[in-house]
Amino acid sequence: MSDVSANASHEDLARLRGDLLRFATLQLRDHASAEDAVxxxxxxxMSKINEFRGQAQLSTWVFAILKNxxxxxxxxxxxxRPAEGDVDELPADSFDGLFDERDRWSADDRPAFWGDPEATLVQQQFWIVLKLCLDRLPPATARVFMMREFLDLEPDEVAAELAISKSNCGVILHRARMALRVCLQTRWFDERGSRKC
Incomplete structure (x- = not known):
């Protein structure tokens, strides 16, 4: 057993349980299935702890196992099982004002330059802000987004799992991304694209 895996104790794993359960419940929409997955x-x-090399955080490693x-x-x-009807939490024209007649960004609504995304993503504070933004999405929208972007399911698989059309899935993903963009620009990036924190 490596020194890194020896330091990753069962107590460290137990502390992650609440976050793991929240994530699994959001994805599976069934508490019993979420408990089983966690x-x-x-x-x-626990059985593979000797394979943990410390190249990532313990939580990242365990979440990857849970994701699978x-x-x-x-x-x-x-x-x-069908989702709660078609998931249309936002009006269809919610973001129309962001685009001109040629479907290009309006001058005042262009996304800010966010700098080097890879460097930003590694910062733990970004993940905290992203989680806050995800928590502000309607639950069904957050679920579609997480299934596509975090679980890497194809849009066809997401649509089939939620019993929605592929086009509705695309609309929901678009709305989720737009809402997250607005939230991140407000809470993480300033007007110049620089980090606020």
């Missing part, structure tokens, strides 16, 4: 992920992490468990569950479901 339990399987934690058991897998969730994807397995979603893909193995033989029948899909």
């Amino acid at each position: 339990q399987e992920a934690m058991l897998a992490a 468990k969730i994807v397995d569950i979603l893909r193995s479901r033989s029948r899909f």
Whole structure:
């Protein structure tokens, strides 16, 4: 067992349980399935703790295991349960004012230059702000976004899992990205694209 894996104790894993359960519940929409996925992920992490090399944070490693468990569950479901109707939380014209008649960004609404995204993403504060922004999305919209962007499911798979059309899935993803853009610009980036924190 490496020094890194020896330092990653069962208590460290137990402290992650609440965050793991919240993430799994958001994705699976079934508390029992979420509990099962978290339990399987934690058991897998405990049994493979000697393989943890410390190249990433322990939480990142365990969340990656959980993500794979969730994807397995979603893909193995033989029948899909419908979501709460078509997920249209925002009016269709919510973002029309951001674009001109040729569907290009209006001069005042162009996205700010955000600098080097890779350098920004590694900062822990960004993830805190992103989580706050995700929490402000309507639950069904956040679920679609997380399934696509965090679980890497294809739009067809997301649409099938939620019993929505592929075009509705695309609209929801667009709205989620736009809402996150506005939230991140307000809470993380200033008008010049520089970080606020």
